[in-house]
Amino acid sequence: MMIQTQRYDVATTFGVNARPGLExxxxxxxxxxxxxxxxxxxxRPELLRDVLAYLxxxxxxxxxxxxxxxxxxxSLINQVAARLNWPVQSVTCHGRMEIGALVGQFVLINGSTQFVHGPLSVAARDGHLLILNESDLMDPSELAGLNDILEGQPLVIAENGGEVIKPHPQFRVFATGNSAGSGDGSGLYQGVLRQNLAFMDRFRVIHVGYPDAVIEKQVVLSAVPSMPETIVEKMLHVAEEVRRLFLGSDREAGELTVTMSTRTLVRWASLSLTFKGAPNVFHYALEQALTARAEPEQREAIHRIAADVFGDYWEATP
Structure with a gap:
């Protein structure tokens, strides 16, 4: 199936500084x-650059x-795709997933058994993006089944009468993980598996860390525009302290086993507005956003950090 392509100006499409005429x-x-x-x-320009180069x-x-x-x-891949009108097949991997679930399988439809193509087959056939979320949770022996198609070889579906799918020129494969394929040495991400070296050798690898304070402030304000900037800045400060205690140093493990991701930060800000007018609203929203799943001592420590950073604002209404 052929899809009509279109050129997009990078600067206007993604809201970044880019060379005039770059498409x-x-x-x-x-x-x-x-x-x-x-x-x-x-x-973030450096991440956007790498993704666009790969596309x-x-x-x-x-x-x-x-x-x-x-x-x-x-979200980086999804929002790039959204602006380029690029269809996405997204799968969240897990330890029991088999390659057959990605390729396709026979299912009972209206009383008859029919072969239904899976996300890998559809993406390869139609030129979509395939996103394998949490790929390092999947059995490495199953993921190795993707090696050939990553290199551009046809996908042969023996179960469907030997059907051959030649990868579309616009077919791309993205994988995400909390590790880089070498397993989780921190013990924080349960279920992460060391991946097959031959599989990982077929990937470009980029690290997506938390945004710097300037960009993260823009992220929060774009998601919760009515939140006062003063409050957002204090939330960012709390997030910075929590992450520092979570990551630890090169020599010592972190003191916290939970962290405040950008996603959690946005949730905290959003909940603070949802419960606006309630007593101790920032404390209450922070508990729902993050600390209710922390150990009691860690919960107390995070709230103490937040109270120190917020000062008189801690018990105020946003």
């Missing part, structure tokens, strides 16, 4: 149901995005 290829049709929903988003020319590679939880790995 990227996307698609003209914005009606496909698999195009992600476009949301307000602040793109322009995959060169037989996949792209692996690694980084801490809630840093924006999947």
């Amino acid at each position: 990227v290829q996307g698609f003209a049709d914005d009606t496909h149901p698999q195009i992600p929903v476009r949301k307000p988003y602040v793109f 322009h020319d995959a060169g037989g590679d996949g792209m692996f995005l690694t980084g801490p939880t809630g840093a924006g790995k999947t």
Whole structure:
């Protein structure tokens, strides 16, 4: 199936500083149901550059995005795709997932058994993006089944009478994970598995960390525009302290086992407005956003940090 392509100006499409006339290829049709929903988003130029370069020319590679939880790995790909009208097949991996679930399987439809193509087959056939979320939770022996198609080899579906799918020129594979394929040495991400070296060798790898304070402030304000900037800045300060205690140092483990991701930060701000007018609203919202799942001592420590940072604002109404 051929889809009409379209050129997009990078600066105006993504709201970043870019060389005048710099364009990227996307698609003209914005009606496909698999195009992600476009949301307000602040793109980090260095990450956007790497993703657009990969979309322009995959060169037989996949792209692996690694980084801490809630840093924006999947949302980065989805929001790029949303602006380029690029359909996405997204899968959340787990330890029991088999390659057959990605390729397709026979299902009972209206009393008859029919083969239904899976997200990998559809993406390869139609030129969509395939996103393997939490890919390092999946059995490495199963993921190794993607090696050939990552290099541009046809996908042969023996179960469907030997059907052969030649990868579409616009087919791309993204994988995300909290590790970079070498397992989790921190013990914080349960279920993460060391991945097959031959599989990882087929990926470009980029690290998606938490945004710097300037960009993260824009992210929060774009998501919760009615929140006063003064309060957002204090929330950012709390997040910075929590992350510092979570990450620890090169020599010592972190003192916290939970962290405040960008996603959690936005949730805290949003809940603070949702419960506006309630007593101790920032404390209450922070508990729902993060600390209710922390150990009691850690919960107390995080709230003490927040109270110190907020000062008189801690018991005020936003």
